[in-house]
Amino acid sequence: MALTTKGRATRQRIIEGAAAYLRSDEPVGVTLDDIRAITGTSKSQIFHYFPDGKEELFLAVARYEASRVLEDQQPHLGALTSWAAWDRWRESIVTRYRLQGRHCPLGTLMGEVGSTPGAREVITTLLGQWQNHVRKGIADMQESGLVRPALDPDRVAAAFIAGIQGGVLVLMSTGSTTHLEAALDTLIAHLRG
Amino acid sequence: MALTTKGRATRQRIIEGAAAYLRSDEPVGVTLDDIRAITGTSKSQIFHYFPDGKEELFLAVARYEASRVLEDQQPHLGALTSWAAWDRWRESIVTRYRLQGRHCPLGTLMGEVGSTPGAREVITTLLGQWQNHVRKGIADMQESGLVRPALDPDRVAAAFIAGIQGGVLVLMSTGSTTHLEAALDTLIAHLRG
DNA sequence: ACCACAGTGGACTCGCCAGTCCAGAAAAAT
DNA sequence: ATTTTTCTGGACTGGCGAGTCCACTGTGGT
Known part of the structure; x- marks a missing residue:
């Protein structure tokens, strides 16, 4: 074409x-x-x-939306090198989803073409990139000696992804960001040790 | 009738x-x-x-499924009074969702009648009860002196709910329980302090 | 035995919606 | 200038699926 x-x-x-x-x-x-x-x-x-x-x-729309999800977290997500940066990142996520409210465009999209391999790939790619950024952030903090080295960055990053996704999911049925904030705060507190 | x-x-x-x-x-x-x-x-x-x-x-089906979700976690969920009990609970969740695989009956149901008040109520009730159990478990552990009292049981319980939901969500697109396990393990580690 | 009402089968309606088709306008290529 | 290709409008089709209707059957009560 x-x-x-x-x-x-x-x-x-x-x-x-x-x-x-x-x-x-x-x-x-x-x-x-x-x-x-x-x-x-x-x-x-x-x-x-x-x-x-x-x-x-x-x-195509899902890919477009997926790219926005990550963009909306920049520049914070790309440079999680201080506690202040983590806090700003946390803030940007909560604000973004609070504004988005109950409607999750990607969720809707998944509801429509949800089980096709293509749809899964979009989600998997998005979550993978997201997790990579977080993992890198944790590793950076470890290198600066701000986070204890015993933590497995990838595993904790996975927990972050799960917590965020779940928080957004709960937001969709309750309309409140409580769970999203609780997940982020608890995990960040865990990083702080 | x-x-x-x-x-x-x-x-x-x-x-x-x-x-x-x-x-x-x-x-x-x-x-x-x-x-x-x-x-x-x-x-x-x-x-x-x-x-x-x-x-x-x-x-009606959603209510039926929702009741099963909690039942499947018993008796562990009702008596989170020792670290061993938490581990057994963790195991029961991971096993349950590993078996369930990519299909989330409740997720499908929500996709069909998702935005009606009734549907939201089913989910909200389920999550509320779930979180209550976890909160109670954390409080019990605090009373036994096994968890430091500084933690807010309700907030951490909310983080658990979010982490589990997100973990299951990721499971649905990747087919792996990695995120679910990471979320549970990280949060339990946080409790252990 | 009868009767009222719960239970059952399955054909039918009706609207909705993805996808098709073709004819014509606009743009690009020669 | 003409020809070829892309772009656009909109009518049309075909199937699918929720909900309706009515006739028939079972069941429990008196």
Whole structure:
């Protein structure tokens, strides 16, 4: 598929429009017609740019959203080299998800194409990169002597990922960030030793 | 609605059949016809016992599954009074979810009727009870002098809930219990101080 | 024996939604 | 200028699945 400038713009408009829709609205039953209406496109355009239909489109949106998840934590996530940096990171996560509220775009996406290998890959990649950053942060702190060396950075980083994911999950049903904050605070306290 | 013995049996058969189906099979698009076929019933029976249709049935199944989640952790969850008990509890959780594999019946249910108040209530209640048990366990340990009193039992219990939920979530996309174990181990290590 | 009401089967409706198709506009290539 | 390819609009199809309806059967009470 050779895209012209106009084509690329349209394709991007569809992805970003769909993402915005998922971020703003209720997640129940997202249809191609919804997206068509929101993005001001026609059926044929959607299938022109995403020949495999819904699944391909939703995967593209999921990738787009996944990249935003990490971007939203920068620059903190990339430089967890002091306790102050960890605190700022913690703050950025809590704020981000508090604003996002009950709607989890990625969660919705997973609900729609959830069990396909492609969908799993998007999530796995995202979580992997996320965990890598945290692991690196812990290792850096160990090198500076701020965290005791006995801790396994990868394992604790995995715990962070789990805690964050779970906190967000709870947020989705309770609407409160209590669990997310508790998980982050407890794990950071554990790092502090 | 006055149910006879036979009626109650049928109703229960539908719920348990649906639950078994969700536990065994892939979660994509569960239809009433699937459940009808699996449970050997007819459309009219489903609507006879669950007048509000899909949502009511799924909520009943969700409640059934939610009660199992806690039962499966007993007797350990109810008596977290020694380090050995915590370890056994940890083991029971990991084993349970390892067996369950990628399919999370409750997750699927939430995907279907996810945003209704009823669905949220089921989840909130389950998580609340779960957290209560853990909080009580931590408080017990503090009373025995096994855990330092400075820790806030409720907050750490919240972190446990988040960690477990997140661990299970990761399990669903990666198929590995690594994160679940890391979360549990790290938090228990934190309790040990 | 009868009757009222719970239980059951399964055909039917009806709307929704992913995906198709084709014809025409715009842009690129020659 | 023409031809080829991409882009766009929108009508149409086909299947699927929730929920309805009605006729029939079992069951328990009197």
